[in-house]
Amino acid sequence: MQLRLFVHVVQSLLPALGIAVELALASTLVAAVVGLGLAVISQGKSRLGRRLVKAYVEFLRNTPLIVQMFFVFFGLPFLGIQVSPFEAAFLSLALQHTAFFAEIYRAGFENVSLKSRDAAKAIGLSGYDTLRLIVIPQAVIRMLPAIGNEIVQIVKDTSIASTIAVAELTLRARDLTEQTSATYIVFAALACYYLILNGVISLGLRFAEKTFAYAE
Amino acid sequence: MIDDLLYLLRASLNTLALSLISIGISTLLGVLIGVVCAFRVPIIPILNAIFVGFVRGVPLLVVIFAIYYSAPAFGIDIDPFAAAVTGLSFYFTFFVSEIVRGAVGAVPRGQFDAAYSLGLTFWQRARLVILPQALRSALPPMINTWLILVKGSAFASVIGVWELTTASTELAQRTVAPFQVYGASMLIYFAICFTLACFGSFAEKRLRFQT
Numbered sequence: 571m572q573l574r575l576f577v578h579v580v581q582s583l584l585p586a587l588g589i590a591v592e593l594a595l596a597s598t599l600v601a602a603v604v605g606l607g608l609a610v611i612s613q614g615k616s617r618l619g620r621r622l623v624k625a626y627v628e629f630l631r632n633t634p635l636i637v638q639m640f641f642v643f644f645g646l647p648f649l650g651i652q653v654s655p656f657e658a659a660f661l662s663l664a665l666q667h668t669a670f671f672a673e674i675y676r677a678g679f680e681n682v683s684l685k686s687r688d689a690a691k692a693i694g695l696s697g698y699d700t701l702r703l704i705v706i707p708q709a710v711i712r713m714l715p716a717i718g719n720e721i722v723q724i725v726k727d728t729s730i731a732s733t734i735a736v737a738e739l740t741l742r743a744r745d746l747t748e749q750t751s752a753t754y755i756v757f758a759a760l761a762c763y764y765l766i767l768n769g770v771i772s773l774g775l776r777f778a779e780k781t782f783a784y785a786e
Numbered sequence: 787m788i789d790d791l792l793y794l795l796r797a798s799l800n801t802l803a804l805s806l807i808s809i810g811i812s813t814l815l816g817v818l819i820g821v822v823c824a825f826r827v828p829i830i831p832i833l834n835a836i837f838v839g840f841v842r843g844v845p846l847l848v849v850i851f852a853i854y855y856s857a858p859a860f861g862i863d864i865d866p867f868a869a870a871v872t873g874l875s876f877y878f879t880f881f882v883s884e885i886v887r888g889a890v891g892a893v894p895r896g897q898f899d900a901a902y903s904l905g906l907t908f909w910q911r912a913r914l915v916i917l918p919q920a921l922r923s924a925l926p927p928m929i930n931t932w933l934i935l936v937k938g939s940a941f942a943s944v945i946g947v948w949e950l951t952t953a954s955t956e957l958a959q960r961t962v963a964p965f966q967v968y969g970a971s972m973l974i975y976f977a978i979c980f981t982l983a984c985f986g987s988f989a990e991k992r993l994r995f996q997t
Binding site for chain 1: 800828839840842844845846847848849852856860861933937938939940941943944947951954955958963964965969970971972976978980983
C-alpha cells in the first residue's frame with residue numbers, strides 16, 4: 571500500500587523534475603557567465619567598478635532568496651514589468667547566484683600563487699600562455715569543489731520557486747500531500763528526487779576534478 | 787508609514803528569536819556530535835555522515851514542510867513555530883557537526899597523545915586541550931553557518947510562522963506596495979546578516995595567527 575503510494579508519487583513528480591532542472595540549468599548558466607564578468611571587474615583597475623561589485627555581492631549574499639523572489643515577482647509588476655512565475659524565479663535565482671559565482675572566481679584567481687606566475691615568466695611563457703597553461707588550470711582545480719557546492723545549492727534553491735507557484739518538484743509534492751494522509755511518503759519521494767539529482771551533480775564534479783587533477 | 791515600518795521591525799524580533807533559538811540548539815548539538823565523531827566512537831560517525839549527506843542534498847524548505855505536515859501522521863501535534871525551530875535546528879546541526887569534525891581533525895595528533903599521556907579523562911581532553919584549539923578554526927565557518935540559518939528562518943513563513951517574511955507579505959497585500967515593503971524587509975535582513983558577516987570576518991582575522 572505504502573510502496574504503491576511511493577511509486578505513484580514518484581511517477582507524478584516526474585514531469586515537475588523537468589521544470590526544476592530547466593530552472594536550475596538556466597540560472598546556473600547565466601550566473602556562471604555573469605559572475606565571471608563581475609569577478610573580472612572586481613580584479614580590474616576601476617575603483618568604482620570594484621566597489622559596485624562588492625556592494626552587489628554583499629547585498630545579495632546577506633538577504634534571503636525567498637524575499638528576493640517575492641520582491642521580483644510582486645514588486646516588478648508595480649514598476650510596470652510583468653513577469654511570469656517561472657521568469658521571476660529564474661531572474662532571482664540568477665541574480666543571487668551570480669553573486670556567489672563572482673566570489674568563487676575571485677577567490678580562485680587570488681589563490682594562484684605569485685610563485686607559479688613568476689616561475690612561468692622565468693621559463694619564458696607569454697602572458698597569454700601563463701594564463702592558459704598555469705593560472706586557469708590551477709584556479710579551476712581549486713574552484714571545482716566550490717562550484718560543485720554552488721550548483722547543488724542552486725538545485726536546492728529551485729524549491730523556493732514553489733512559493734511563487736512555479737510547478738516544480740516541491741509545489742507538485744505539496745499538491746500531492748492533499749490527496750493522502752501519509753504525507754511523509756510524499757516527502758520521502760521528494761527528498762529522493764533532490765538527493766539523486768544532487769548525487770549526479772557531485773559525481774559529475776568528481777569526474778571533472780580528476781580531469782583537471784594534473785594542475786595540482 | 788512609520789507604523790508599517792515598526793510592524794516590520796516587530797516581526798523581525800520574531801525572526802531574531804526563531805534564529806537565536808535554532809542557532810543555540812544546532813550549535814550545541816553540532817559541536818557535541820562533531821567532537822564525538824572526531825574521537826572515533828563507533829556508529830555515530832556513520833549516522834553523522836548519513837545525515838550530513840541528507841541535509842547537503844535536500845532543500846531546507848522541503849525539510850520544514852516535511853516536519854510540519856508529517857508530524858500529525860505520527861500523532862504529534864506541532865505548532866508552526868516549533869516545527870520551524872525543529873527544522874532549522876535539525877538542518878544546521880549537521881552543518882556545524884561537519885565543521886567541528888574537520889576542525890578537531892586538524893588539531894595535531896601529538897596534542898591528543900600528550901593529553902592522553904597526562905592521564906586526562908575523555909571530557910577533560912576534549913574540554914581543556916582539543917576544543918580550545920579546534921573551535922578557533924571552527925568559529926569563522928560556524929558564524930557563516932549562523933548567517934545561512936538566519937536567511938533560512940525566512941522559510942518559516944511558508945508554514946505560517948509570524949516573522950519578518952510573513953509580516954512583509956501581509957503588509958505588501960494590505961498597502962499594495964510590494965516593491966517598497968519587500969525592499970524594506972530585505973534591508974532589515976541585510977542589517978542582521980551583514981552584522982553577523984562582519985563579526986565573522988573579524989573573528990577570522992583575530993583568530994588566524996594564534997593557533
